[in-house]
Amino acid sequence: MSSVNIGVLISGGGTNLQALIDSIDKGYINGKIKVVISNRKDAYGLVRARKNLIEALYINRKEFNSDIEFDLKILDELEKRQVELVVLAGYLKVLSKEFVNRYKNRIINIHPSLIPSFCGKGYYGEKVHRAVLDYGVKITGATVHFVDEGADTGPIILQEAVFVDNNDTVDTLREKVLEIEHKLLPMAVKLFCENKLEVIGRKVIIRD
Numbered sequence: 001m002s003s004v005n006i007g008v009l010i011s012g013g014g015t016n017l018q019a020l021i022d023s024i025d026k027g028y029i030n031g032k033i034k035v036v037i038s039n040r041k042d043a044y045g046l047v048r049a050r051k052n053l054i055e056a057l058y059i060n061r062k063e064f065n066s067d068i069e070f071d072l073k074i075l076d077e078l079e080k081r082q083v084e085l086v087v088l089a090g091y092l093k094v095l096s097k098e099f100v101n102r103y104k105n106r107i108i109n110i111h112p113s114l115i116p117s118f119c120g121k122g123y124y125g126e127k128v129h130r131a132v133l134d135y136g137v138k139i140t141g142a143t144v145h146f147v148d149e150g151a152d153t154g155p156i157i158l159q160e161a162v163f164v165d166n167n168d169t170v171d172t173l174r175e176k177v178l179e180i181e182h183k184l185l186p187m188a189v190k191l192f193c194e195n196k197l198e199v200i201g202r203k204v205i206i207r208d
């Protein structure tokens, strides 16, 4: 089976990107990351990409007149490289309808909570863990899902839970959830690359 061309969008440190790079390098994922694109110049994920000889682009939103034009630029860079799967690995901008429709059911996102809890506009990064602690829930976790027009509303591919302890802080919770993310995201990408994910309405069926 030929490998799948992957494009990864980031905004930050890139530990999920690193998990994908490592998973591909050890042969766990039948894919090739063709390009990493960040909307933030200081994203350490760009450094991780370059260290692994992966093309890394910073695209400055301020150089475009609208979010749509910005998205179209990103789409152009992805399609120039025949990208078949887009992975959002800590990408902190909501994609436009045009982008989502161009890659329908071919955009995967990782979110640091058990969707539909603590997700959507305003819920990203540490804000999620802060909300989890403030609410007092006893479990949280991570979700990998296909991306649709809404923020974190797409069909769920994989989830895994973790207990919230009384002495947990944002930092300790982030670390516990990241450990799950670094397992679930490569697993979901592997399943996609092996053509084992079928979307039926809101449900994602994992085929053997």
Ligand SMILES: Nc1nc2c(c(=O)[nH]1)N[C@@H](CN(C=O)c1ccc(C(=O)N[C@@H](CCC(=O)O)C(=O)O)cc1)CN2
Binding pocket: 088, 091, 092, 093, 094, 095, 096, 100, 109, 110, 111, 112, 120, 121, 122, 123, 124, 147, 148, 149, 150, 151, 152, 153, 154
């Ligand atoms: N169309 C979609 N685009 C994106 C999705 C999605 O599900 N559908 N997922 C997000 C990632 N994400 C949660 O997983 C998420 C990212 C950012 C935000 C948010 O509120 N962002 C702020 C700006 C943040 C910043 O630039 O500092 C905002 O848009 O006002 C919510 C959820 C990726 N794209």
Ligand SMILES: NCC(=O)N[C@@H]1O[C@H](COP(=O)([O-])[O-])[C@@H](O)[C@H]1O
Binding pocket: 010, 011, 012, 013, 014, 015, 016, 017, 045, 089, 090, 091, 092, 110, 111, 112, 123, 124, 125, 128, 178, 181
């Ligand atoms: N709503 C999107 C969101 O909050 N994404 C989260 O940003 C972090 C990125 O970390 P990383 O840059 O080390 O992969 C991860 O925890 C990811 O789940």
